[in-house]
Amino acid sequence: MRKAILFDLDDTLLDFHRSERDAIKKTLSSFGINADDAMMEYYSRVNDSQWKLLEKGELTRDQVLTRRFEIFYAGIGRPGIDPDETWRRYEHNLSESWYYIGGAEELLSEMCRDYELYIVSNGTASVQDGRIAASGIGKYFKDIFISQRIGFNKPDKRFFDAVFERLDGLARSEALIIGDSLSSDIKGGKNAGIAPLWYNPHNGRADGDIQPDYEVTSLDMIPVVAEMFFDGKSE
DSSP states (O other): OOOEEEEOOBTTTBOHHHHHHHHHHHHHHHTTOOOOHHHHHHHHHHHHHHHHHHHTTSSOHHHHHHHHHHHHHHHTTOTTSOHHHHHHHHHHHHHTOOOBOTTHHHHHHHHTTTSEEEEEEOSOHHHHHHHHHHHTGGGGOSEEEEHHHHTSOTTOHHHHHHHHHTSTTOOGGGEEEEESOIIIIIHHHHHHTOEEEEEOTTOOOOOTTOOOSEEESSGGGHHHHHHHHHHHHHO
């Protein structure tokens, strides 16, 4: 039996919010805005809300890229700044910023010896390409799937259908998906018939209709759960 693990990238393996903070501060500074902590928190809330709408199919990716900055600038009283130019500068800055989640590289170094590892990400292709290359994380994975190239976003079942078409006959029962997002990774796994493991480092609560099969609060718990999952399949 094959044993495959589909890993989300942002805030599961790489610290997206830290990179986001670096990139948005650098971008806003280029427009003469000195972003304080409150402004950064406001941007993060706006950005998260727009990506949630993308996951629900209520916005397109292109709409998210500009709309988040339109809302943000209106909220801070600077509506005259070009949101198109902002997202271009921001995504360039973001593509150059990466930080591993604590323990992630050690986890991957261990698990790539025993499992087929794949990345499944909703991120923008140019940004993720840059961060994956700069961090060197790609060496642990057999393939990398980014929603912008697939044409569908997690949690859409069609995203996973396209992924499995490229995995040489891998059965969905032979795979485990791991991620930090209930609405994207866990719901996506459920939609596609893949067992989901929720990485929940902040001890959040699962929504009533989105329940993970497994849950861990630290990355070092993942090998134990993965071994238990695949051992159960082979019995």
